[in-house]
Amino acid sequence: MILLCPPGVYRAQSDTQLLAGHLDRHVTGRNVLDLGTGTGALALTAARAGAASVTAVDLSWRCVAATRLNSLLHRTAATVHRGDLFEPLGGKRFGVIVANPPYVPSTGPVLPRHTAARSWDGGPDGRAVLDRICDGAADHLDPDGVLLLVHSEVCGPQATVDRLAAAGMVADVVDSARIPFGPVMRSRAGLLERRGLIAAGDRLEELVVVEARRG
Template sequence: MRPPGVYRAQGDTALLTDVLQRGGYATGRHVLDIGTGTGALALAASRAGAASVTAVDLSMRSVAATWLNSRLHRAPVAVRRGDLFAPVADRKFDLIMANPPYVPAATAVLPRYRMARCWDAGPDGRAILDRICAGAAGRLTDDGVVLLVHSAVCDAEHTIARLAEAGLAGEVIERGQVPFGPVMRARAAMLEARGLVEPGQTVEELVVVGARRAA
């Protein structure tokens, strides 16, 4: 169930779900899904045998959609409304996963009440990503794992570097390709002008970055 204004699960969600299932990352683990949207990743973690799943989103519509979807699928997902890690500031998790907004936008002003809040992430697409990278370590157990999916346009090496600043060792563990969706097509000229995509490019590379505490 996806009400208007809530992000529809697409190729990025599917890529992270595949990694989650093949790697057994959720089995027996306490899982946090940041920016849950419809709850697709939270439901996938529950189906994969998670010990517990907590889903967080700033959007009231997304919180409502995830709550309803988890009940429809009989998945024991705890749903919290708030900004990233704020609703779970007193807890730590074995797995933190996120499919955050990551599409470069014209300005640094993040939309608050429009559908674009599901994808707009500042001029370089990293407004939310960088905050997750900085905050994840504080909510992670000693042997916990972080899984992030985003476009290669945002620079996976930058993500790895930001995780390293927070004491986490990261690497790209999966890549996939999808055709540009409507938003990327509409912004292709802007992205070309910034050197973020090649002239005439119509396919987007997605990456899943995994991270653990540095040894």
Template structure:
């Protein structure tokens, strides 16, 4: 069980899928960075898989506190920083970077900062945070290091693959899964249908885990 205080993203199918990908990949070794850690669920999974050191980052003060408390409850060593994506780890490189970014297409490109919706709002195309990760991760991967990132296919799988490849990384879709639409996606069905992001009457969505690897 993980402490999930009000205002912190509760681990759902995407978190579980990413944690599973970390375990299956065998890449949780050496130094690991978990972006947008929330409760710390993926960071804790990496630690359980044998990572030498796990650093977690989140913009939310409550999430940072929750991740620290959950690490203590699970008797696991995590270093948790409050900050925006790679900001707190500028100049550092990692063997594995994990990310479950906000990816739900929203009404505007203006991202909220102090409300719970910041955990899922990804701008009009859902890519406001995804693209920043794609553009910045190569500079934070050591030789042979990898990114594992989960997001909805609604947010553009090929766009992520292309952007990561343009950064010089070897890319692939490591896992796919179809799940029922969650409450946020259901609430925005009409918006997404109007933009052609989902088929009319869609009841589920595809989640993907993208792997991007830096050369040795």
């Protein structure tokens, strides 16, 4: 799928592709929410896979505009909101929630809001946004709803499973892929080594897909 990606908008990469491969099994006939939509890649994939409706959310106005434009170009219906994760949704629930959140460990706890780094900076341990999704997903899922999210092993897949369990969900790692570091991970390899998040000289990263259901 060819998508327009204006400057400052995260271009879909291997993590998005890995997660997209799991949508066909879950989204047909269901209302789908894409958190942190970026270019709208996952939202449009869900629509093409037969979702009953697609809602997309992003904090960035550029991403909102990109997703709306890509939806028009691909003749795909999607409702796009500008806002912080679940904030613009009120009490609405969904059959499927998908998310490729910012998860790269960053130098400090303050997350950027007005630069492209907001698409990947995840705080010191990479979990600043990821944990918020884990904590809030159950309140926005149908009783038989499914959460699908992707992140790097440096964030701790077991920490994600445990966090979801604490929020009343049953979660498992259902897929993984080992890929070379991209530009951002390469630029922070020294930082990750010093924090013990990767082994010295390791320049391969394992991506994981976590699937969770309400318990």
